[in-house]
Amino acid sequence: MALKALDIFKLLPKTNCKKCGCPTCLAFAMKLAQKQASLDQCPDVSEASKVELAGASAPPIRLVTIGTGPNKLEIGNETVMFRHEESFYHPAGIGVLVSDTLEGDALKVKLEKIRKIRFTRVGIEMHATVVGVVNTSGTAEPFAKAVQAVAALDIPMVLMSTQAAHLDKVLASCADKKPLIHAATAATLDAFIVLAKTHNCPLAVTAPDLEALVPLCEKARAAGLQDLVLDVTSGTVAGTLQTLTAVRRLALKKNMRVLGYPCLVTNRTVDPMVAVAECSMLVAKYAGIVLADLDQPEQLMPVLTVNQNLYTDPRKPIQVEAKLNAIGAVTPESPLLITTNFSLTYYTVAGEVEASRVPAYIGVLDTEGTSVLTAFSSDKLTSEKIAAFINSDEVKSKVSHRKVIIPGYIAVMSGGLKDDSGWTVLVGPREASGISKFLKTTWANA
Amino acid sequence: MSIMDDARDKWTGTINELTIGATRADGGTRTSVVTIGGAAALPFMNFEGPTPRAPVVAMEIWDREPDDWAQPLVDVFGAVLKSPADWAKKCVEEFGADMLCLRLAGTHPDFGDASPTQAAEVVKSVLKAVGVPLIIWGSDHDEKDNEVLPRCSQAAAGERCLIGAVKEDNYKTLVASCLADGHTIIGLSPIDINIAKQINILVSEMGLPLNRIVMYPTTGALGYGLEYSQSIQERGRLAALGGDKIMSLPIICMVGQEAWRTKEARASLQEAPAWGDEATRGIYWEVATASSLLQAGSDILVMRHPAAVAAVKKTINELMVK
Numbered sequence: 001m002a003l004k005a006l007d008i009f010k011l012l013p014k015t016n017c018k019k020c021g022c023p024t025c026l027a028f029a030m031k032l033a034q035k036q037a038s039l040d041q042c043p044d045v046s047e048a049s050k051v052e053l054a055g056a057s058a059p060p061i062r063l064v065t066i067g068t069g070p071n072k073l074e075i076g077n078e079t080v081m082f083r084h085e086e087s088f089y090h091p092a093g094i095g096v097l098v099s100d101t102l103e104g105d106a107l108k109v110k111l112e113k114i115r116k117i118r119f120t121r122v123g124i125e126m127h128a129t130v131v132g133v134v135n136t137s138g139t140a141e142p143f144a145k146a147v148q149a150v151a152a153l154d155i156p157m158v159l160m161s162t163q164a165a166h167l168d169k170v171l172a173s174c175a176d177k178k179p180l181i182h183a184a185t186a187a188t189l190d191a192f193i194v195l196a197k198t199h200n201c202p203l204a205v206t207a208p209d210l211e212a213l214v215p216l217c218e219k220a221r222a223a224g225l226q227d228l229v230l231d232v233t234s235g236t237v238a239g240t241l242q243t244l245t246a247v248r249r250l251a252l253k254k255n256m257r258v259l260g261y262p263c264l265v266t267n268r269t270v271d272p273m274v275a276v277a278e279c280s281m282l283v284a285k286y287a288g289i290v291l292a293d294l295d296q297p298e299q300l301m302p303v304l305t306v307n308q309n310l311y312t313d314p315r316k317p318i319q320v321e322a323k324l325n326a327i328g329a330v331t332p333e334s335p336l337l338i339t340t341n342f343s344l345t346y347y348t349v350a351g352e353v354e355a356s357r358v359p360a361y362i363g364v365l366d367t368e369g370t371s372v373l374t375a376f377s378s379d380k381l382t383s384e385k386i387a388a389f390i391n392s393d394e395v396k397s398k399v400s401h402r403k404v405i406i407p408g409y410i411a412v413m414s415g416g417l418k419d420d421s422g423w424t425v426l427v428g429p430r431e432a433s434g435i436s437k438f439l440k441t442t443w444a445n446a
Numbered sequence: 447m448s449i450m451d452d453a454r455d456k457w458t459g460t461i462n463e464l465t466i467g468a469t470r471a472d473g474g475t476r477t478s479v480v481t482i483g484g485a486a487a488l489p490f491m492n493f494e495g496p497t498p499r500a501p502v503v504a505m506e507i508w509d510r511e512p513d514d515w516a517q518p519l520v521d522v523f524g525a526v527l528k529s530p531a532d533w534a535k536k537c538v539e540e541f542g543a544d545m546l547c548l549r550l551a552g553t554h555p556d557f558g559d560a561s562p563t564q565a566a567e568v569v570k571s572v573l574k575a576v577g578v579p580l581i582i583w584g585s586d587h588d589e590k591d592n593e594v595l596p597r598c599s600q601a602a603a604g605e606r607c608l609i610g611a612v613k614e615d616n617y618k619t620l621v622a623s624c625l626a627d628g629h630t631i632i633g634l635s636p637i638d639i640n641i642a643k644q645i646n647i648l649v650s651e652m653g654l655p656l657n658r659i660v661m662y663p664t665t666g667a668l669g670y671g672l673e674y675s676q677s678i679q680e681r682g683r684l685a686a687l688g689g690d691k692i693m694s695l696p697i698i699c700m701v702g703q704e705a706w707r708t709k710e711a712r713a714s715l716q717e718a719p720a721w722g723d724e725a726t727r728g729i730y731w732e733v734a735t736a737s738s739l740l741q742a743g744s745d746i747l748v749m750r751h752p753a754a755v756a757a758v759k760k761t762i763n764e765l766m767v768k
Contacts, residue, residue, distance in 0.1 A: 254452060273730065284742075
């Protein structure tokens with residue numbers, strides 16, 4: 001949380017010199033607190049105050065980068081508890097745990113599975129965005145081999161071992177890939193701090209509870225480490241979810257810098273259906289990284305989609321592609337309905353058309369993601385635009401008739417559209433819920 | 447003071463408690479009842495306040511055989527899809543359902559047009575077949591629902607069913623029935639808090655108190671508007687916990703209906719070779735939709751596939767651990 005005006009005021013020269021353009025230093029402090037002024041406007045502020053104010057304006061949850069290049073994973077820098085308050089910004093890293101006890105072909109098969117989980121949603125390619133390599137064997141050599149094999153996937157890695165020596169060996173060859181070192185405990189913190197500093201990699205710290213975690217973070221910070229990740233995995237998913245909420249709240253609302261880092265959770269639930277449920281909840285409630293044993297597309301796809309859904313910016317409407325969509329077993333005689341590319345509008349219309357079980361075409365117009373009425377009133381859904389669309393080759397190649405159904409809310413357009421396009425214009429219902437009835441009665445008789 | 451104490455938010459509101467089902471002692475014939483609500487903190491955040499009542503999963507059954515359900519659902523239920531009473535029995539006896547949601551899809555004029563009398567017979571047959579409490583849901587056709595639901599309400603008089611759904615512009619008939627027959631009611635408000643409040647006020651002004659209303663803010667499936675549902679439920683729950691009594695009502699989510707109409711749940715392996723096993727893909731989709739919504743504050747989840755129901759119930763039990 002940013003400093004309050006009075007806290008800032010204490011750091012200013014208090015000379016009321018007006019050189020900043022404000023009548024008093026307090027007025028300037030209030031502008032600074034609202035981020036309407038910049039500290040540079042004060043020529044007399046001390047260096048010490050500058051440092052303190054800069055520290056206070058740092059984000060309450062640090063942005064931590066794992067990996068390098070185009071596939072790097074950036075987590076943290078979140079600013080709210082609920083997405084409707086603003087937005088969530090950095091989607092969680094979601095990935096698979098790979099044990100170093102897998103050897104030869106078994107390891108190859110596992111990595112091939114991870115590589116193959118790739119699909120596209122609303123134009124975005126989705127896949128595992130992080131991999132956890134686990135030193136289950138407890139020995140150095142298999143760990144090094146597994147890390148080497150996983151590195152070829154070009155997905156950011158979490159190197160998971162209790163042994164600093166094993167990690168040191170591995171990091172000698174892969175530190176340039178900036179893996180996350182996992183995880184320092186009270187017993188191993190000193191050695192892990194040395195590791196993170198030597199190899200210049202982010203460090204995960206873990207403890208049984210927050211009381212025990214805070215001193216570890218304090219020590220790591222005092223040693224000069226900035227890129228920390230908090231492993232808050234507890235014995236129960238209920239406990240983990242509560243800790244995740246507490247960490248987010250303390251960082252955002254209590255300005256507790258020592259916990260101002262993204263969180264990591266490992267999920268080892270054996271029943272994959274329960275694991276998918278748990279991982280979905282962890283993503284919904286503040287985990288920055290979720291690592292699980294889920295390695296099948298049907299298991300990882302829903303978790304990745306929860307991540308994508310909840311991290312979409314609620315202030316920017318999501319759009320679907322503007323094109324001619326077919327619902328059901330369409331023929332050239334099937335009805336053609338017009339709607340906008342605001343995803344919610346489109347999916348509502350598509351859902352009702354599907355439910356009616358009348359095969360139909362839905363012509364999606366690019367209205368910059370606005371709903372029918374908004375698009376109409378802002379000239380983004382015009383008669384000319386619809387006319388151009390229904391007379392396009394895309395439509396002509398699939399639809400043989402010349403009867404177009406427009407949303408009831410833009411009924412006023414029907415005359416103009418008839419003139420512009422030469423098509424017969426049918427005015428559909430105002431609400432999507434009337435589509436089924438419309439298709440079965442009005443359309444059937446048209 | 448511990449760090450967790452420091453992280454605690456203070457809430458002044460509590461979600462209304464509401465019981466569905468009436469045993470013989472209360473004038474019905476149910477052998478079990480379900481009580482929801484009572485939360486005085488964000489879901490499952492025991493460190494700051496209780497979630498005294500676990501969210502409940504209701505299994506969805508229909509009055510007629512669905513002809514467009516995805517194959518994994520058809521496979522798991524088999525022949526009972528033809529008989530609402532047998533379907534109900536299988537859900538309770540084999541799959542351990544705590545509550546059922548009977549959808550009167552076959553009364554819709556376009557999909558069977560079953561008469562109010564026929565619908566009431568189905569309701570009676572289900573109540574006779576099983577002892578769990580019942581949600582009765584119309585066909586989402588306003589005029590027909592106004593004929594069908596009062597008859598069903600009457601047929602189930604005294605059983606304290608949850609009946610829905612009423613809308614801002616169509617509520618009087620059903621509210622009067624629920625009042626007369628001792629039921630509770632669902633108010634539909636498509637992702638809009640102001641409409642939800644409006645309905646709650648309209649219904650309560652007719653004499654059905656707020657503690658007999660459940661809100662249905664509509665449900666977006668994973669990948670198809672889940673984030674809207676998540677946010678509208680979170681906003682509503684925050685308002686309620688902040689002391690807004692008009693919003694302090696439990697929420698019902700139609701998870702199964704929405705999750706199973708997605709492409710991800712329905713596409714065959716040939717259609718979507720990269721999406722994995724077609725037999726379980728829809729189940730995972732239903733599970734992920736449900737569990738995400740649990741975190742936003744959901745009191746009743748209406749679901750379809752028994753395996754998804756089992757996984758979500760197990761998850762709820764884990765969340766309720768103190």
